[in-house]
Amino acid sequence: MSEKSKKKTEQSRRHHYIPEFYLAGFTSSGDKEDFLQVFDLKTGKKWQAKPKNVAHERDLYRWEGVVGHEDFLEVEAFQKIDDLASKVIAKIIREKKVPAKDSEDYFNLIQFIAAFKIRTPRSQKEYEDTTIQILRAVTNVITQSEDRWKTVKKRALGEEGKDLSREQMREVVFNESKFKIEVPRESYLATMSERLQYLIQILGDRNWSLCIAREGNFMCSDYPLVLDWAVPPHKHPNRYPALGDKGSVVAVPLDKKNALLGVFEQERFSSIVGERLVALINFLEGIYAYRFLFSPTDDFIWLKWDRTIGNSDEFIEWIKTLRTNHSA
Template structure:
């Protein structure tokens, strides 16, 4: 790995986060509410929603930062598009909209919480497989002997059935999934989601002055049923399903709502509408919520409009 290779990889791009700062720059600060550690503080975009080697791939013949470098090129174009959108408070061209939709697709599938869900799913499957393999000594020995003949492992490395049974029964292990696998699956999901986003009608929502503006989070793409009472018993919404909406805050004063049936165009949101959108976002973070300052408004199910400074006290801390 070369000395100048970036190791701090953002799953929420800095060029997007700076749209929620006062100066719209990487050096301007965000107001961060961290529900995991129970703190509210100011931070520059570089220091949030990032992890070491989050996009690193380990594939023969391909540089480890291949994906991160490609994302950086995309973010360079996206940064200019977001600057135009924020300045003009509208999305004028199809190219700028396409860049924003690519961002939404990426953000919908790439974050540590999603990766942990994938890892946990793999772990449950593997544990079930091991339980079946260890159902009898004969099945165990036959399965691993077959794997050794196929070259998947060395015969001398196979543990005796009794030791393996004891190890599995203790449950003192976890199944890991490589970052390379995560990245590959995420890029496939982006390819699947992006055309579905392009089929939606997008309503650009402008926050009126004195509303406190929109917030975002480390899990900023909201996919929900457009008719919220439908949620009880229909299962989770999907990007291809009609009757759903995608909510995405583009910047401090702009948000997008994408539906198959609804209108496109531009509307304005008053304090109650902005607070309602922010309340949805505050119900979908992985760990942190980002805003311009502590004066943003949000509204939860009780209908009361509250200020951002009260969010931690009102909603409490959260731990995995």
């Protein structure tokens, strides 16, 4: 294979879960050849990089067994979604207006936003964690008694599982120090299309407004679609909101100066907003981030719990402490 072919193959297996055109909006100039500031929440480090060199993972969407089309999700599905959305987002930023709900532009915008919920490493990790939780719950039930285990084992495993004891099954599933449960990537990829259609429906039902930053810049993360309650604590359930919950708000930055807010109850608007709302959306981006934040400068604002405005160094230290305590 020639060096040119090798380079092309390697590039096709570098799957961008946040598209280059979108990240370009968070550079100083808005050009994809310009630089972003990258913040690594795991290591606390920060550096400059071009959009093409960040927010990608090797073989993230690669579907083994689909001969000749292993990368179709990256090069056909998501690329098409991104190409359509890039034109719509440029138009929104230029005209300062969200497209009408019954328009093709609106569908292409919502499809792009919905895809953030399924295309990122965090999305796959959440699916894996949920699958393993379900496996452990089922295993706990079917191994409660020897009689139940024998019945289920014979039905599910047949001759191949005749020598697998109840104790061995429990050890394989529950002993994390000796065994690692791996969820096939293809099982997640197989759910993408159905989940995307559901997300398009539920996000499309929201009323989307455009917020234009007067002061400060929006940043984005490796999981740009964020969600919070829009009503006071005493008016919502004591849990994190879901995308279908009334009284919740979805935020999605479009670039460093524009962001969308989606709610069910309020009519749509386009408005210049102050630094406090910018800081709140940045806080949500940081909280939802899997690992990386992207900003046009080496500093960003965020809304602290005491309602004051913090800087990037304070956020990195705060989130590091929060995640360390959570995992302890």
